[in-house]
Amino acid sequence: MPETLELVWIDPKSTARIRKRPPWQRLVDDAGRDPPAGPELPGQTVPAEDRHDVFLILARSAATDGHGVAAALSDAVREDGKFAPPLVLVAGELRFPFDELEALKAAVTTATPFAGGDEPLKAAVAAANDFLKTPGLLTAPAVVEGLTDRIRQAFGRVRRAVPSGYLDAQIERALLEHRRYQKRMFGGAPQLRALLQGPSDKAPMLVYLPVDLATKLPLYQRFRARLIAAAHLSMDQFEPHAFALEALALARQIPPAAPPR
Known part of the structure; x- marks a missing residue:
């Protein structure tokens, strides 16, 4: 039995940006929309078409590791020195340290x-x-x-x-x-601070998620996850991480249940 992928959250303001990334756009175009909608997201207003497309990308696109994120950051620096945060898909164990x-x-x-x-x-x-x-x-x-x-x-x-x-x-x-997770200032607002340990990475990646997502998370301090994120250069002198990931969509990976003995 394959593992289950559960859609947890999508940032509705980022769906168009996610869909425009060329490899993901091709994936969506090739797949079509049958069925037309992704799973419902309680307490979230995300159009059915957007849920379908983002969930499809989360499920079928290849995830990158810390080295891949670093390479994407390097490639995002233009010849004139300007930088725009690239989008990446990452996977691993997502952990929420407590406050x-x-x-x-x-x-x-x-x-x-x-x-x-x-x-x-x-x-x-x-x-x-x-x-x-x-x-x-x-x-x-x-x-x-x-x-x-x-x-x-x-x-x-x-x-x-x-x-x-x-x-x-x-x-x-x-x-x-009581969802007492760590919070840090990021992008001008308090954000949940989490750590994503990729299967091939020696050190975890720093992830920021919206504070109001805390009540929508599964009641686990850590779980396997797949995320679409915007990769940012380091923005906190006290963080040991070389970059930060701003989560835009989140899905939980649930391993198949063990067969009864």
């Missing part, structure tokens, strides 16, 4: 009931609470992560009547259920 401050809050909430007779854990939770009460809180992610790690280490030093990995599991569940 660092929200992760600290979840760690405090989860660890507090266990801190009564545990002085190191009580001190770690108290330090985090004092930090969270700071007026006009504005800090680097590494500082917040350090406080979360202190709670994690103190929690793990003592055997407790809970399963191994309890703290991290509860933190992840709380953050995932």
